[in-house]
Amino acid sequence: MTGTLDAVRAQHLLREMLRIRRFEEKCAELYSAGKIRGFLHLYIGEEAVAAGAMQALAADDAVVATYREHGHALARGIPAEALMAEMFGKQEGCSRGRGGSMHVFDAATRFYGGNAIVGGGLPIAVGLALADAYLGRQRVTACFFGDGATAEGEFHESMNLAALWRLPVLFLCENNLYAMGTRIERALSQTDLTAKARTYGMPAECVDGMDVLAVERAARQAADAVRGGGGPFFLECRTYRFRAHSMFDAELYRDKAEVEDWKKRDPIALLRTTLEAAAIVDEAAAARLDGEVQREIARAVEFADAGSWEPVEQLTRDVYTPAAEKAHGFAAS
Ligand SMILES: Cc1ncc(C[n+]2csc(CCOP(=O)(O)OP(=O)(O)O)c2C)c(N)n1
Numbered sequence: 001m002t003g004t005l006d007a008v009r010a011q012h013l014l015r016e017m018l019r020i021r022r023f024e025e026k027c028a029e030l031y032s033a034g035k036i037r038g039f040l041h042l043y044i045g046e047e048a049v050a051a052g053a054m055q056a057l058a059a060d061d062a063v064v065a066t067y068r069e070h071g072h073a074l075a076r077g078i079p080a081e082a083l084m085a086e087m088f089g090k091q092e093g094c095s096r097g098r099g100g101s102m103h104v105f106d107a108a109t110r111f112y113g114g115n116a117i118v119g120g121g122l123p124i125a126v127g128l129a130l131a132d133a134y135l136g137r138q139r140v141t142a143c144f145f146g147d148g149a150t151a152e153g154e155f156h157e158s159m160n161l162a163a164l165w166r167l168p169v170l171f172l173c174e175n176n177l178y179a180m181g182t183r184i185e186r187a188l189s190q191t192d193l194t195a196k197a198r199t200y201g202m203p204a205e206c207v208d209g210m211d212v213l214a215v216e217r218a219a220r221q222a223a224d225a226v227r228g229g230g231g232p233f234f235l236e237c238r239t240y241r242f243r244a245h246s247m248f249d250a251e252l253y254r255d256k257a258e259v260e261d262w263k264k265r266d267p268i269a270l271l272r273t274t275l276e277a278a279a280i281v282d283e284a285a286a287a288r289l290d291g292e293v294q295r296e297i298a299r300a301v302e303f304a305d306a307g308s309w310e311p312v313e314q315l316t317r318d319v320y321t322p323a324a325e326k327a328h329g330f331a332a333s
Contacts, residue, residue, distance in 0.1 A: 005213075007280045009055070011289075013212045014275065016051040017268050018293045020071040023080060026297050027070065027087060027101075031247055035305075036087045039116075040101050043071040045242035048267035049174050050075045052215030053142065053237075056170075056223035062110045062128045062141040064121040067102040068241075069114050072144055077109045080300035090307030097310060098318075118179070119152030121145060122171075126158045129167035129232075140226050142170045148179025150196065151187055159200040159232075166231035170223050171197070173236045174209065180245045181253035197234035209237030210265045213274070242266075 024044050030036045043050070046068075054075040057063065065072040073083050078094050086093030087101055094106040095114075104114040112128065115121045125143035132139045149155050150173065162169045173193055177184050190196045197204035203225065207218040215237055222233040240262040244251050275281040281289075316324065 005274070005278050005280065007278075009216075010213065010271070010275055010280060013051055013055070013216065014268070014271050014281065014286075015289055015293065016054075016075050017047040017212060017271065018290060019074055019080065019296065020047045020051065021268060022290075022293050022297045023074060023083070023300070024070055026301060028243075028247070030087070030301070036101065037089070038100050038102070039067070040247045041068040041245065042243045043068050043241070045262065045266070046174060046176060046209065046239045047071055048212035048215050048271075049172065049209045049237045049239055050144070052212040053144075053170075053172050053219040053235075055216045056219035057140060057142055060110065060137075061139050061223075062112055062125070063144075064112045064125040064128070064141065065104075065114060065144045066118075066121060066146060066149075067114065067116050068146070069104055069144070070101070073104045073106070073111060073114070076106075076111050078104070078106045078111060080296055081303040082106070084297075084300035084304040085307045088304040088307060089309070090304055091310040091314075092303070092307040097307075119145065119149040119154040122149065122152075122154045122158035125169050125171075126162050126167060129162065129169045130165065133165065133167055138168075138227055140168050140170050140223050142172055142223070144172045144174060146179060147173065147175040147177065147184050147193060148182070148187070149173075150193055151179075159197065159202070159234075162232040163200040163202045166229075168226045168229075169232040170219070170226050171232060171234040172219070173197075173234065174239055175236055176239050176241045178241070178245070178254065181249070183253065194234065194236045197236070202232045202234055203230070204234035204236065206236040206238065209239030210262075210267045210270060212267055212271050240265075 024042045031040045050071040063076050082094040086095055086104055089097040091097050099105050099114055102114055102116045121143055125141045129141040175193055184191050194204045194206040208214050218235055222235050226233050
């Protein structure tokens with residue numbers, strides 16, 4: 001392992017996973033304190049997927065995610081301050097506070113959501129990739145979605161068109177075994193999602209989604225294949241969420257022992273063990289890193305707290321109406 005382990009990159013991965021973990025732990029606290037409202041879906045346990053996969057993307061690639069997307073947003077490069085302000089609903093948020101937890105959007109990093117609709121991001125990703133193909137741009141669109149989305153019509157239509165037109169989409173399926181309270185075997189006739197993807201005629205692989213180094217490696221190979229004109233690629237990442245589906249979930253559908261078992265393969269602890277064995281990170285260095293990350297998150301909370309609410313007069317900004325059309329001089333057709 002040591003021979004193939006790039007120390008700088010591996011430490012970066014550790015930092016990214018810690019940033020996601022600490023950000024979300026703080027969000028859970030702030031939700032209970034009433035600072036964050038609406039729905040809140042935590043990604044804790046799944047950090048290796050976003051942190052690893054995002055390394056395979058270039059700045060002008062696009063990312064599409066689900067409602068469990070704080071980790072993707074952070075790993076994609078949206079600053080923690082802008083993301084936390086978004087969580088608070090403040091206008092300093094990356095989506096002016098209009099998206100909130102489930103609809104994070106950021107044009108600067110080509111982050112196209114955040115989508116509350118299960119499977120809703122898939123056709124968006126295919127559309128983005130179609131535009132790139134038309135314009136001859138060598139870009140990749142990475143599309144994250146859960147196992148639950150593979151039962152949706154949008155999944156089948158998107159897979160079909162992406163394969164048929166050989167579009168540059170990297171499908172990243174986060175198989176955490178559950179769709180809310182429904183275990184995969186109760187909802188899917190084909191539970192082998194990699195096999196399912198292959199039926200569309202696209203290459204598909206499965207990777208241990210708790211092992212960030214494995215995810216990074218697999219995602220790089222997949223993204224390179226897509227960028228090289230190979231058409232879409234499906235990567236299934238087997239993972240697990242340690243927390244409830246959302247803040248309103250009593251978790252009666254799964255065994256506590258199962259959760260504890262998966263926690264033994266906590267992606268952050270797994271990488272730390274590897275880095276300690278390779279003498280890349282020791283306890284003091286890990287504590288220092290954690291301290292830096294905690295300070296970054298504390299600054300983000302301060303920034304969000306000091307932020308402002310959008311004035312009521314701005315309520316119709318970005319809303320398409322005949323009045324706005326007139327005011328901005330759009331041509332009526
Ligand atoms: C079209 C649609 N149907 C149902 C729901 C309700 N719903 C919200 S989350 C969810 C489960 C999704 O599971 P999965 O895609 O595996 O993602 P995970 O939550 O496991 O990350 C469902 C059914 C929804 N938001 N959209």
